[in-house]
Amino acid sequence: DGGGCHPRDQIAMSWLASEAGMSFDIFEFIARARDEQTLRQASQILDLSKEHNLPILILGKSYKENSPLTIGSPALLLQYSLNHLHAEFIAWDPWVDGEELNQTAPVVAFIASKHEVFRNIPLPAGSIVVDPWGFYLSPNKGIKVITPGRANVQQS
Numbered sequence: 001d002g003g004g005c006h007p008r009d010q011i012a013m014s015w016l017a018s019e020a021g022m023s024f025d026i027f028e029f030i031a032r033a034r035d036e037q038t039l040r041q042a043s044q045i046l047d048l049s050k051e052h053n054l055p056i057l058i059l060g061k062s063y064k065e066n067s068p069l070t071i072g073s074p075a076l077l078l079q080y081s082l083n084h085l086h087a088e089f090i091a092w093d094p095w096v097d098g099e100e101l102n103q104t105a106p107v108v109a110f111i112a113s114k115h116e117v118f119r120n121i122p123l124p125a126g127s128i129v130v131d132p133w134g135f136y137l138s139p140n141k142g143i144k145v146i147t148p149g150r151a152n153v154q155q156s
Contacts (some may be wrong), residue, residue: 033058035081038074041110041132041148042081048108048128048146049087056082057103059121060113061096068095075112103127111136 014027049056055149063073070076075091082089090100094117106126111118114133123129125142 016075034074035077036076038077039081039084042078042085044148045108045110045130046082046085046087048130052108052128054106054108054126054128056087056139057107057109058089058091059093059118060115061091061093061110062113062115065114066095066116068093070096073113078110078112 010027010031012119014025014031017025017027043055048054058075058079060075061073061079062068062075063070063071064128075093079089079091091112093113093115094101094113095113097139101121103123106124106128107121108128108130109121109130110130111133114135119135120137122139123143127142128144128146129136129138131147131150136145138145
């Protein structure tokens with residue numbers, strides 16, 4: 001769910017549903033569900049950060065893998081939700097920022113964009129990686145990987 005057209009199209013279709021007098025506006029429901037799910041994710045990330053006393057690192061800003069396009073990005077919606085919760089975080093995307101990440105202290109890292117470079121991104125031992133994609137392969141030992149919506153929590 002992302003890209004410049006998708007949220008805009010949901011709003012337009014929601015308006016059309018209202019104008020047509022439809023009994024249920026599925027488009028508004030989908031948009032609200034997206035917002036609520038993202039706020040819940042942000043809250044869980046913040047809770048992990050507080051529980052383990054680790055800073056938050058959002059990996060990715062773009063709306064699709066290996067792309068610099070950010071319009072309509074779920075990763076930016078996540079950042080908005082974290083700001084709403086008054087959470088401090090750093091967001092980095094190699095396709096958008098173009099610089100190297102030099103993370104030396106453990107973090108709670110959320111993989112927000114499925115960039116191939118994040119599959120093996122080296123993070124310090126003691127870090128927690130939240131990977132909704134289920135594709136992270138840690139090159140370092142001592143990293144906890146959480147895959148929301150999947151049955152496993154891995155220690156590497």
